[in-house]
Amino acid sequence: MARIGIFDSGVGGLTVQRALLEAVPGADTIYLGDTARVPYGTKSAATVTAYSIRNARVLQERGIDLLVVACNTASAVALPALRAALPVPVLGVVEPGARAAAAASRSGRIGVIGTAGTIGSGAYQAAILALRADALVVARACPLFVPLAEEGWTDPDDEVVRGVVRRYLDPLAAERIDTLVLGCTHYPLLKAAIAAALPGVRLVDSAETVAAEVAALLPGLAGRTSTHQFLVTDTPEKFLAVAGRFLGRPVDSAEHVDV
Amino acid sequence: MARIGIFDSGVGGLTVQRALLEAVPGADTIYLGDTARVPYGTKSAATVTAYSIRNARVLQERGIDLLVVACNTASAVALPALRAALPVPVLGVVEPGARAAAAASRSGRIGVIGTAGTIGSGAYQAAILALRADALVVARACPLFVPLAEEGWTDPDDEVVRGVVRRYLDPLAAERIDTLVLGCTHYPLLKAAIAAALPGVRLVDSAETVAAEVAALLPGLAGRTSTHQFLVTDTPEKFLAVAGRFLGRPVDSAEHVDV
Numbered sequence: 001m002a003r004i005g006i007f008d009s010g011v012g013g014l015t016v017q018r019a020l021l022e023a024v025p026g027a028d029t030i031y032l033g034d035t036a037r038v039p040y041g042t043k044s045a046a047t048v049t050a051y052s053i054r055n056a057r058v059l060q061e062r063g064i065d066l067l068v069v070a071c072n073t074a075s076a077v078a079l080p081a082l083r084a085a086l087p088v089p090v091l092g093v094v095e096p097g098a099r100a101a102a103a104a105s106r107s108g109r110i111g112v113i114g115t116a117g118t119i120g121s122g123a124y125q126a127a128i129l130a131l132r133a134d135a136l137v138v139a140r141a142c143p144l145f146v147p148l149a150e151e152g153w154t155d156p157d158d159e160v161v162r163g164v165v166r167r168y169l170d171p172l173a174a175e176r177i178d179t180l181v182l183g184c185t186h187y188p189l190l191k192a193a194i195a196a197a198l199p200g201v202r203l204v205d206s207a208e209t210v211a212a213e214v215a216a217l218l219p220g221l222a223g224r225t226s227t228h229q230f231l232v233t234d235t236p237e238k239f240l241a242v243a244g245r246f247l248g249r250p251v252d253s254a255e256h257v258d259v
Numbered sequence: 260m261a262r263i264g265i266f267d268s269g270v271g272g273l274t275v276q277r278a279l280l281e282a283v284p285g286a287d288t289i290y291l292g293d294t295a296r297v298p299y300g301t302k303s304a305a306t307v308t309a310y311s312i313r314n315a316r317v318l319q320e321r322g323i324d325l326l327v328v329a330c331n332t333a334s335a336v337a338l339p340a341l342r343a344a345l346p347v348p349v350l351g352v353v354e355p356g357a358r359a360a361a362a363a364s365r366s367g368r369i370g371v372i373g374t375a376g377t378i379g380s381g382a383y384q385a386a387i388l389a390l391r392a393d394a395l396v397v398a399r400a401c402p403l404f405v406p407l408a409e410e411g412w413t414d415p416d417d418e419v420v421r422g423v424v425r426r427y428l429d430p431l432a433a434e435r436i437d438t439l440v441l442g443c444t445h446y447p448l449l450k451a452a453i454a455a456a457l458p459g460v461r462l463v464d465s466a467e468t469v470a471a472e473v474a475a476l477l478p479g480l481a482g483r484t485s486t487h488q489f490l491v492t493d494t495p496e497k498f499l500a501v502a503g504r505f506l507g508r509p510v511d512s513a514e515h516v517d518v
Contacts, residue, residue: 163419
C-alpha cells in the first residue's frame, strides 16, 4: 500500500489531487484543507511555514508515505522546513511547474502568475533560471483571481472577468512571453479567460507535472482499489459544497480537525 | 484612565479605530489585528467565534476596560459568546450600524452589503427589523470588494471597479433602496464607487456610530494625552505598510503575538 498525504490552504489543492487520482489511480490519499486559515497567499513566509508544518504533522500522525504540497505559496516558502521536519519524501508544485515551463518555452520568455506570497518569494523565478539560464522571467501577483474563481466568475466573455484578467495580463503580453505558469491552484478555473487574453501562449498547470512525478515514485499500484479521506480545519459544510467541482468527482464527507 | 481594546480580522478595523480616536481622543487604545488568519468573512461562525474569543483574551490580559469588535463578521456571529466570556463591556458594529440605518431611511427600503459570513448570519437584517418592523431589508455579500480595496483599485472611473461594483449593486438599485449599510470595514475605501452606482442613496458607515456610543460610555477624557498600541498575529511588515492609510495617521510599530 502507498498513502499520499496532500495539503493545501483550502479547496484549491483538489485540482492537484484530481491530477494525482488520474496519474496514480491505485494510491490511497488523505487530503487536508486548512480552510480555517485560508488564504496563505497574502501572509508572511514565517506564518505560512508554521501553518504548513502543523498541517504536515497532522497528516504524518495519520500515516503517509509521501507528502504533496499542493499549495503554491507553501511550496514556494516552506519546502526546506517541511523536508527537514518530515521523515517521508516531500514534493511541492513549484519545481515541477518550473521544469514544465522551461521545457515548453521556445523563446525563453516565460511568465509566472500567482499570489503575492508566491511571487514575492521569487521561488518560481529562481527555479526557472536554475534550469534555463537564458530565460527572461516576468512575474506578477494577481490577487483578484482567487476571489473571481471562488465567486464562479470565470466566463471569458464576462466583461468583469475580461477586465480583471487583462488588467493583470496585458503587461505580460507586452513582454511577448510564449509560456505562462499558472502558479496557484485556483487559476486553472480561469484558464479560458487567461488564454483569451494571451493568444498563442502556452499555459502550464503544475498539477499535471507533479502528478507525473508522483506516479514515477509509486509504480505498480494499477488495479488496486483505493481509499480517499478529507480533513478540513473549518467546519466541513462549505468545503463539501464546492469540493466536487474542484475534484471532478463527488466528495461525500470531510472530517473536522483542529491544528 | 480608560483603555479600549479593539480587534479585527486584519487591518480594516483601523477605520473603526480612526473614528474612535476622533470621538474619544483622550482614551488609550490597544488594537489587535488577526493578520495571520484574515479573512473571517469566508469562514464558519464556529471558527470565527473561536478566533474572536482568543483575540479578546489576549487583549484582556493586557488590561482593557471596554472591548470594541471592529470586524463586522465577528460582530455578527460572536457577540453573545464574547459577552459571556469577558468581564468588560463588549460593543460590536452591527447594532450601531443597524440603528443608524433605521434612523436614516425614509422609505424603509434598506440595503446591507458585507462578507459572506456577515450576510449569511442575518445579523444586520434581524437588527434592522427589530428596530423598524416596516423595513424591507435587501442584503448581498460582495466577496470581491475586500480584494479590490486591498489592491487599491477604488477609483470610481476605473472600468474594472465600476464593473464589479455594478455587478453587486445593480440588484439593490432595482429594489429602490434609499439607505445602504457598508457592513465591512474595508468598504468605506470604495465609498465613491459605491455612491456612483447608487445615486441618492444614503451610505451608513457603522464606524462613526459605534465611536459615538463609546464616547457616551467614556466621558471626561478630553485633553488627556493618550497612548496607542498595535498587536498583530502575522509578522508586522505588511500591516505597517498599509496601517497608516486605514488609520489616517502614522503607525510606527506593531508587536507580533501568537494566539
